[in-house]
Amino acid sequence: MTALSAILFRDIRLATRAGGSAALALAFFAAVATLVPLGVGADLRVLARIAAGVLWVAAVLAALLSLDRLFQADFEDGSLDLIALSPLSLETVAAAKIAAHWLTTGLPLTLLSPLLGLMFGLPPRAIAALALSLLIGTPAVSALGAIGAGLTLSIRRGGLILPLLVLPLLAPAVIFGAGAVQAALDGLANGALLLLAAFALATTLLSPFAAAAAVRLNLAG
Amino acid sequence: MTALSAILFRDIRLATRAGGSAALALAFFAAVATLVPLGVGADLRVLARIAAGVLWVAAVLAALLSLDRLFQADFEDGSLDLIALSPLSLETVAAAKIAAHWLTTGLPLTLLSPLLGLMFGLPPRAIAALALSLLIGTPAVSALGAIGAGLTLSIRRGGLILPLLVLPLLAPAVIFGAGAVQAALDGLANGALLLLAAFALATTLLSPFAAAAAVRLNLAG
Amino acid sequence: MTLQSLIVDKLTGIRGQRVLFRDLSFRVAAGQVLSLEGPNGIGKSSLLRMIAGFLTPAAGEIALAFADTVIDEAEARARQIGWLGHHDGAKPQMTPREVLGFFAKLYGSDADIAAALDAMGLARVANLPCQYLSAGQKKRLALARLKLSGRPLWLLDEPLAALDAEGKKRAAEMLAAHALYGGIAIAATHEPLGVESARIVLGAVS
Amino acid sequence: MTLQSLIVDKLTGIRGQRVLFRDLSFRVAAGQVLSLEGPNGIGKSSLLRMIAGFLTPAAGEIALAFADTVIDEAEARARQIGWLGHHDGAKPQMTPREVLGFFAKLYGSDADIAAALDAMGLARVANLPCQYLSAGQKKRLALARLKLSGRPLWLLDEPLAALDAEGKKRAAEMLAAHALYGGIAIAATHEPLGVESARIVLGAVS
Amino acid sequence: MPSLFAFANPKRFLDMSAAVLPWFVGATVLTLGTGLVLGFLVPPDYQQGDTVKIMFLHVPAAWTAMMAYGLLALCSLLGLVWRHPLSDVAAKSAAPLGAVFTALGLITGSLWGRPMWGTWWVWDARLTSFLLLLFLYLGYIALWNAIEDEVRAARAAAILALVGVINLPIIEFSVEWWTTLHQGESILRSGGSAIAPVFLWPLLLSGLGYTLLFFTLWMVRIRTEILERRARAILLAGAA
Numbered sequence A, B: 001m002t003a004l005s006a007i008l009f010r011d012i013r014l015a016t017r018a019g020g021s022a023a024l025a026l027a028f029f030a031a032v033a034t035l036v037p038l039g040v041g042a043d044l045r046v047l048a049r050i051a052a053g054v055l056w057v058a059a060v061l062a063a064l065l066s067l068d069r070l071f072q073a074d075f076e077d078g079s080l081d082l083i084a085l086s087p088l089s090l091e092t093v094a095a096a097k098i099a100a101h102w103l104t105t106g107l108p109l110t111l112l113s114p115l116l117g118l119m120f121g122l123p124p125r126a127i128a129a130l131a132l133s134l135l136i137g138t139p140a141v142s143a144l145g146a147i148g149a150g151l152t153l154s155i156r157r158g159g160l161i162l163p164l165l166v167l168p169l170l171a172p173a174v175i176f177g178a179g180a181v182q183a184a185l186d187g188l189a190n191g192a193l194l195l196l197a198a199f200a201l202a203t204t205l206l207s208p209f210a211a212a213a214a215v216r217l218n219l220a221g
Numbered sequence C, D: 001m002t003l004q005s006l007i008v009d010k011l012t013g014i015r016g017q018r019v020l021f022r023d024l025s026f027r028v029a030a031g032q033v034l035s036l037e038g039p040n041g042i043g044k045s046s047l048l049r050m051i052a053g054f055l056t057p058a059a060g061e062i063a064l065a066f067a068d069t070v071i072d073e074a075e076a077r078a079r080q081i082g083w084l085g086h087h088d089g090a091k092p093q094m095t096p097r098e099v100l101g102f103f104a105k106l107y108g109s110d111a112d113i114a115a116a117l118d119a120m121g122l123a124r125v126a127n128l129p130c131q132y133l134s135a136g137q138k139k140r141l142a143l144a145r146l147k148l149s150g151r152p153l154w155l156l157d158e159p160l161a162a163l164d165a166e167g168k169k170r171a172a173e174m175l176a177a178h179a180l181y182g183g184i185a186i187a188a189t190h191e192p193l194g195v196e197s198a199r200i201v202l203g204a205v206s
Numbered sequence E: 001m002p003s004l005f006a007f008a009n010p011k012r013f014l015d016m017s018a019a020v021l022p023w024f025v026g027a028t029v030l031t032l033g034t035g036l037v038l039g040f041l042v043p044p045d046y047q048q049g050d051t052v053k054i055m056f057l058h059v060p061a062a063w064t065a066m067m068a069y070g071l072l073a074l075c076s077l078l079g080l081v082w083r084h085p086l087s088d089v090a091a092k093s094a095a096p097l098g099a100v101f102t103a104l105g106l107i108t109g110s111l112w113g114r115p116m117w118g119t120w121w122v123w124d125a126r127l128t129s130f131l132l133l134l135f136l137y138l139g140y141i142a143l144w145n146a147i148e149d150e151v152r153a154a155r156a157a158a159i160l161a162l163v164g165v166i167n168l169p170i171i172e173f174s175v176e177w178w179t180t181l182h183q184g185e186s187i188l189r190s191g192g193s194a195i196a197p198v199f200l201w202p203l204l205l206s207g208l209g210y211t212l213l214f215f216t217l218w219m220v221r222i223r224t225e226i227l228e229r230r231a232r233a234i235l236l237a238g239a240a
């Protein structure tokens, strides 16, 4: 238990330190969200129409941004060898790291999203749906991302491959997440949030095992 | 001269080699461009309307993806110390690296863009404008990105900070670039491309000096 | 349960296509220090990683004999091993005190961090981010961490490299003490460990 | 133009708040090897980085005296320096041959790569991606690169670490040869270099 | 029937494949040839006109591409669980082929879309999920290429492939949920096929042809891969 919390808190501490990933994911999220209107034009009707998709994609990218270091940082400086020899199973380690990553990226992104929703001229109901969908959906991003992080562990430029591996797998999250917002926008209810929850739950439960397997094979370096 | 080409070709080789950044930047570009419609919806009229902005932002992000390693990879394994002691000035080194980066990302992105333009339902004229604007504008991305890469050199999680430093600076590129496409879309001519060219030219000429200064400052580590 | 011996039996190690060692067999009893020697690239680090369970042998057995049981399965073996590798495992943005504190929690040790730092002469840099540590200071930190892992079987890859004379002495004392308390230590090294130790010299395979 | 001596005059080095050395002065003549010694964390690596121009001195002068001129400006001094640091500067995905080829081009050397690899006993791994090299093999690669830099002033940080006996011998011969041809070599080390050399021992500043 | 492990022996595979390869080539040429020829002889469709003929290139390509990913995942599973070397090689060799067939499906499809929908591309369910399938292939190939060590690369890629197949149905479903504009299952629909036999038979023939083509190319790639590895092994052994 203390061992698990040791990893959890260490990763959170590293992420929230100056220059840590937490603040940066937020800033990236905001930067992308502001850049798009610059390209698309300021027409609020159009922006509101595309807000769900753009913000969800931006959030996914922001979360992915820091994912490649999830295991790699520990791998390169040798910490991972020591963690692998610790009493914890790699599955537990992976779960702890996924949790830490979500707490330091997914959650903050969710909290920031209403603000960006406003900037895109989303009505309150849609904003609520956006935040809720991110709250439910971002764990899936951290979870599936962890698998990618484990697989690309031993690759120097792993950060480049990771998105290619993970983005297609995340399509459902984007579809259901943005779908929920659209539904709220059009005032009609669809099961998007439920589907999203199911997807997130499944991935979060399964990915620690896949991620651990990936890490294990990469330790044989 | 051979020294310069040594750096240029080495970076190109590393980027185009298996698992190198070139192909992956392309894949990232395409993946992001694919996710957006999944969030926004399949209506080609809407997509065409936002294509310019979304694709330009996606292209910028794809280029940034590999930029954080521009100097850092060499910094971490000690190559940069050795390069700094070489007969080349750091300015020349920076220029060579910027060139290599553009050749392995900006250029391929430009070549792929028409395809994505098609998928977003852009008419031929707008597609031409898109490719042209990327051709003119992406050097600015590599150039400004190099400054950021130099500044974040000694920071482990530099790859995360980089977008924050660079994205704001790149706002003009996105505005002019997407603007040019919009103009072509609305069938009216505006000076966007000229402004973009001016911006790209200026940044490309100045950034090697700024980047070199940043690197020099970080070598005192 | 107390460790009695490490048994390596007919071990064969292959990296890529290359056979590093074939049918390697040896036995280290509790209280022994083994110095693992041989030319560069012969396979010392690989052997250590294999004993730690990071590399899987192409053939052969690695077993830990205890008073009551025998562990020959990698997963379980790992829980008995204290590791000191080439990489220092020190986060640049964390201080030596934080690093030790983290690993103490991780390995469930209640050792006194301050004392551990002091024992390796790191008291003065205890709160300095590790990125500023000198090569030797990092090595000393790694040694301190190994000690507080509290594991019976120590695997060390070039423990003396980058250490000054005084640091080498402390390392030697650490190994001696570990052996004295019935532990086992295997150290890949290119210089004498400074403690009474058995030697295995790896050579090229025919 | 041939190098005559390196002059370090009243050099003061500060890292963070800490004064590493104050008013350090010494002189190394062409054909001399200087072994730089002292306890861990005393400032050897920092001094080397300062001479190389990576760190700027808080005070004092570093000058290279040639038959005809004196270079005391960092930018120009850098062009005279061959560097061997803690990091091996070997790209994991490049092979030793490619690494040497690249640096030969970069430093405008027309040395024979194959011969350079052979001289360090790397012929067999010449085409193996560097990520698979052993610690000693990487060090040997770094030595080979230093040699083909063709620079008169060599700065080496723990050149013997990770090398086996035979590798240490080759390194020593390299240094001796470099000195013989009128070069200067300064090596921070914790073990005897194995060549006739002057010594400077850094100590704690009062 | 020889066990999988019989095939798992690369040596045995080389012998067997050498024996059957010619037959596969022949069969491929025959079926694909006749299928396409018949396909191009069919009368213009009453609404689609001559463009219907693209179907004989397009649909089989799509089918083969999906089958290929199934095989890829299967081999990955075998490689991961039973660790026989051949399945790693097989999976590795299947990926690029699958990617090519997927690309073919996309290209022919959009060529078809131009006359049919008046646009090269529409964000319709199956097109989109097919596009995502292409990304899955590309990711798999990228991972293989990025990891130097063969064994490690194989395992990593295998894990990815398995995660991929588990996720594929979900992706398909989500994309279906997202929108549906593409024409539905019109061939293998319960209660017989919707299209006239004149179209059906050539289609099935070329479908078979594509499949055979895939297996032929697959076998060739596996053979070359095995031989390459042997050559490398010999080189390194010589070096050591």
Ligand code: HEM
Pocket (backbone or CB within 6 Å): E055, E058, E059, E062, E063, E105, E106, E107, E108, E109, E110, E111, E112, E113, E114, E116, E117, E121, E126, E127, E128, E130, E131, E183, E184, E185, E186, E187, E188
């Ligand atoms: C890039 C564009 C396209 C892609 C990626 C694509 C993809 C696919 C795929 C994956 C299948 C196999 C589905 C299955 O058998 O379960 C398929 C079948 C089919 N496609 Fe397309 N398609 C494209 C464009 C078109 C167009 C423009 C048409 C004609 C209007 C078309 C007509 C068909 C037909 C008739 C089938 C067979 C029906 C069936 O298998 O149920 N496709 N396509």
Ligand SMILES: Nc1ncnc2c1ncn2[C@@H]1O[C@H](COP(=O)(O)OP(=O)(O)OP(=O)(O)O)[C@@H](O)[C@H]1O
Pocket (backbone or CB within 6 Å): C125, C128, C132, C133, C134, C135, C136, C137, C162, C164, D015, D016, D017, D018, D020, D038, D039, D040, D041, D042, D043, D044, D045, D046, D047, D188
């Ligand atoms: N920013 C900083 N603040 C305080 N102290 C620092 C800072 N950066 C470095 N130091 C200290 O300065 C010293 C520089 O160490 P250096 O690497 O030069 O020593 P060294 O002689 O090479 O040691 P070793 O023999 O272990 O290699 C170390 O003691 C380090 O703790």
Ligand SMILES: Nc1ncnc2c1ncn2[C@@H]1O[C@H](COP(=O)(O)OP(=O)(O)OP(=O)(O)O)[C@@H](O)[C@H]1O
Pocket (backbone or CB within 6 Å): C015, C016, C017, C018, C020, C038, C039, C040, C041, C042, C043, C044, C045, C046, C047, C188, D125, D128, D132, D133, D134, D135, D136, D137, D162, D164, E149
């Ligand atoms: N994938 C591979 N293909 C071929 N050879 C490999 C591969 N991986 C490692 N090797 C070789 O296997 C050997 C393993 O080196 P190892 O690190 O075990 O040696 P070592 O005894 O620790 O050397 P050192 O004394 O330098 O630390 C090296 O010679 C290396 O070149």
Ligand SMILES: [Mg+2]
Pocket (backbone or CB within 6 Å): C044, C045, C046, C157, C188, D134, D135, D136
């Ligand atoms: Mg070793």
Ligand SMILES: [Mg+2]
Pocket (backbone or CB within 6 Å): C134, C135, C136, D044, D045, D046, D157, D188
């Ligand atoms: Mg030092």
